[in-house]
Amino acid sequence: MLTKRIIPxxxxxxxxxxxxxxxxxxxxxxxxxxLARAYEEQGADELVILDVSATPEGRRxxxxxxxxxxxxxxIPLTVGGGIRESADVVRLLECGADKVSVNTAAxxxxxxxxxxxxxxxxxxTVLALDAARMLHSSANSSSPENTPPRWEVxxxxxxKRTGLDVIExxxxxxxxxxxxxxxxxxxxxxxxxxxxxELLTAVSTAVRIPVIASGGAATPTHLAEAFSAxxxxxxxxxxxxxxxxxxxxxxxxxxxxxxxxxx
Amino acid sequence: xxxxxxxxxxNASIIDGAIAxxxxxxxxxxxxxxxxxxxxxxxxxxxxxxLGIATVRTLNPDDVLNASHVVLPGVGAFAAGMExxxxxxxxxxxxxxxxxxxxxxxxxxxxxxxxGSSQESTDTGxxxxxxxxxxxxxxxxxxxxxxxxxxxxxxxxxIRFPSHxxxxxxxxxxxxxxxxxxxLKPGYAYFANSYHLASIPSTTTSAHAVTIAAHTIHGxxxxxxxxxxxxxxxxxxxxxxxxxxxxxxxxxxxxxTSA
Numbered sequence: 276m277l278t279k280r281i282i283p284x285x286x287x288x289x290x291x292x293x294x295x296x297x298x299x300x301x302x303x304x305x306x307x308x309x310l311a312r313a314y315e316e317q318g319a320d321e322l323v324i325l326d327v328s329a330t331p332e333g334r335r336x337x338x339x340x341x342x343x344x345x346x347x348x349x350i351p352l353t354v355g356g357g358i359r360e361s362a363d364v365v366r367l368l369e370c371g372a373d374k375v376s377v378n379t380a381a382x383x384x385x386x387x388x389x390x391x392x393x394x395x396x397x398x399x400t401v402l403a404l405d406a407a408r409m410l411h412s413s414a415n416s417s418s419p420e421n422t423p424p425r426w427e428v429x430x431x432x433x434x435k436r437t438g439l440d441v442i443e444x445x446x447x448x449x450x451x452x453x454x455x456x457x458x459x460x461x462x463x464x465x466x467x468x469x470x471x472x473e474l475l476t477a478v479s480t481a482v483r484i485p486v487i488a489s490g491g492a493a494t495p496t497h498l499a500e501a502f503s504a505x506x507x508x509x510x511x512x513x514x515x516x517x518x519x520x521x522x523x524x525x526x527x528x529x530x531x532x533x534x535x536x537x538x
Numbered sequence: 539x540x541x542x543x544x545x546x547x548x549n550a551s552i553i554d555g556a557i558a559x560x561x562x563x564x565x566x567x568x569x570x571x572x573x574x575x576x577x578x579x580x581x582x583x584x585x586x587x588x589l590g591i592a593t594v595r596t597l598n599p600d601d602v603l604n605a606s607h608v609v610l611p612g613v614g615a616f617a618a619g620m621e622x623x624x625x626x627x628x629x630x631x632x633x634x635x636x637x638x639x640x641x642x643x644x645x646x647x648x649x650x651x652x653x654g655s656s657q658e659s660t661d662t663g664x665x666x667x668x669x670x671x672x673x674x675x676x677x678x679x680x681x682x683x684x685x686x687x688x689x690x691x692x693x694x695x696x697i698r699f700p701s702h703x704x705x706x707x708x709x710x711x712x713x714x715x716x717x718x719x720x721x722l723k724p725g726y727a728y729f730a731n732s733y734h735l736a737s738i739p740s741t742t743t744s745a746h747a748v749t750i751a752a753h754t755i756h757g758x759x760x761x762x763x764x765x766x767x768x769x770x771x772x773x774x775x776x777x778x779x780x781x782x783x784x785x786x787x788x789x790x791x792x793x794x795t796s797a
Contacts, residue, residue: 277756278710278726315781320710320728345584351728351779352581371580373779396614398706398730399578454706454730483701485708507704537710537726 278537279529280320280508281498281522282353282487283515285310286327290340292516293327308343314515315350317522320537322348323376323457323510325403326356327432338370345371355403355457364391368399376401376457379430382437382444385451392452402453405429406441406474407461424473429461441474442481449482456486457510463491467513470497472504479505495520495528502534568592569643569792570605572632574622575614578778582611582645585778589789602631607792608640612647616656616696616733617686619647629689636691641769641795643788649765649772650733652689656696658733659686692748692765692772696733703757706732713763713775715752721791722752722764725783727775729754734761734774769795 285292285307292307311322324344326337341354354367355376364375375395381387381402392400406426426441445456458478460471470488479486485507492498492511501509514520526536569586571579573595583593594601602608610632612619623629635642644652688696699705707729715722738751747767754763754774765772771791777784 276711277704277707277729280709342580345580346587349585349588349779349781349785351730351776368578369580371578371584373578373581397732398613398708455708483705485704485706508709 276535278320278535279502279506280487281318281525281529281536282321282323282508282510283310283314283319283522284323284325284489284510284512286325286512287337287340287356288327290337307340308347310516311344311352312347314522315348317515318526318538319350319522320508321351321353323353323355325354325376338366341367341370341372353401353457355401358387360387361390361394364395364399368395374399374401374455376403378403378405381448382428382430382439385447388448388451388453392454397452397454400453401455401457402445402448403457403459404441404445404448404478405433405459405461406471406478407433407436408471408474424477426474426477433461433464442477445478445482449484453484455484456482457489458486459510460490464489465513466491467493469493470501470504470506470509472500475501475504475506479507495525498525499529499532499534502529568594568605569607569609570594570596570601571609571611572602572623572628572648573597574610574612574619578613578776579611581776582609582778585785585788588785589792591792597626597628599627599631602628603635603640606641606797607795608632608635608642610642610644610648610651612645612649612651614647615658616647616650616688617659619651620659620686620688623651623689632689633691636770639768639770641791642771643777643791644770644772645778646731646774646776649774650688650696650735652691652772653735654688654690654693654695655686656688656733657698658696692735692738694735694738694762697736698733699756699759703759706730707734707756710780711754711756711763711775713752713754715764716750719750719752719766720794721766721771721787722750723783723787726780727754727763727773727777727784728779728781729763729775731774734759736761738762738765 351373353374354372358375358377359380367375407429409425409427428437428439428444463471470491475488487508487510488501488506489510492514498509526538529536571593586593710726713727715724750766751762752764753760763774777787
């Protein structure tokens with residue numbers, strides 16, 4: 276039986292791991308290769324590296340960082356941040372990435388997804404989707420609890436609201452060949468209050484490709500909730516970076532509540 | 539001095555003796571990886587590097603036939619993969635290598651290329667989307683015979699996962715191994731596949747019978763996740779991405795088949 280995946284995420288900037296609260300107020304947490312190796316030894320199923328500063332600052336992902344991580348890592352590695360064209364993907368794969376995630380550039384140019392999928396395979400193509408709840412219009416404000424929530428895609432590390440419907444975009448990306456969706460709640464990211472479960476359920480029922488939950492996890496319970504809401508995998512940063520729980524701690528808890536994990 | 543004849547030694551003998559002496563130990567501990575195109579070659583290479591085994595990328599039929607150890611990796615589409623093997627004249631080299639039972643590791647698409655054909659190569663782009671999305675039933679050309687023949691070393695064909703299971707089959711799943719395996723041990727492996735081998739007959743078209751077939755279950759589908767046959771190890775999963783378990787498997791394949 277396919278197990279549920281636990282995926283630590285390293286946000287990097289200038290070759291160092293940083294943690295974002297709403298993608299701002301970054302603070303350094305150390306050497307990516309050392310952390311990557313530690314997470315694999317704890318039982319991480321995959322690793323994601325996101326160069327959080329890549330898009331707004333026009334940066335390219337730190338290729339050296341990826342190579343150093345690959346040298347010590349024998350689980351899958353997804354890399355995102357600043358990928359705009361095939362040449363970026365080729366360089367990342369050559370450095371040791373197994374998958375690449377595209378975000379802002381794919382919204383601007385959806386054909387980037389189909390191009391990467393056709394050239395490198397859908398198993399290599401991850402759509403990073405940052406979602407934010409749409410504010411209810413004044414017409415609906417009298418009964419907001421009766422209005423089903425809607426989400427819009429945000430880009431440029433949260434700086435830009437696009438108005439693009441998250442469910443429609445997720446379906447479109449699937450049709451274009453995305454192999455997975457890394458779904459981050461912009462409302463929840465950095466809040467340590469749990470994942471946006473309504474968002475997770477809405478997206479995971481709208482597509483058939485795997486959905487990775489991201490944004491807001493602080494406790495093992497939050498991770499269990501995400502799986503109940505339909506996630507195939509969970510991405511988490513601060514829960515692990517802060518040392519409160521190891522990946523193994525979390526997996527043992529998940530197993531105890533009936534979630535199938537690799538231990 | 540190693541007794542095994544290899545092309546590296548042949549080449550070394552015609553160059554400067556000092557260089558040959560220096561070069562030989564490295565070359566004897568090396569694996570030739572067939573460079574069929576852009577794949578996660580770096581991950582595969584890193585895996586061997588951690589085991590102290592050098593890697594060489596090759597498209598040379600002589601290497602593919604004669605090197606001590608060869609890897610047929612694979613990421614991408616079945617038809618494109620076969621096209622690359624034909625274009626570089628590697629089909630005969632791989633088949634002859636197999637008939638001589640020289641060590642071969644086939645990974646993911648590499649394993650599928652060893653079969654007779656794949657439904658993937660009869661799928662149109664739209665079919666593939668339907669397959670990936672799994673929102674529609676099987677395409678109408680389900681029974682169509684593929685124009686693209688695989689290497690036909692395994693007497694079986696590659697088929698799609700049905701639409702009621704999550705596709706792609708992404709993540710860690712259990713590999714169930716029958717008794718008597720030389721390389722394989724039970725454990726969790728990392729998969730990324732939308733197509734699979736439903737079964738494999740216990741004989742092949744080569745002289746070497748398939749002795750061990752490991753299975754994995756996705757939803758209610760049981761499929762062949764690895765095959766052992768003589769010095770051949772074929773894996774539907776990615777051993778290079780399967781942590782310590784995968785690295786141990788690669789090491790066992792390499793050492794058990796090293797003369």
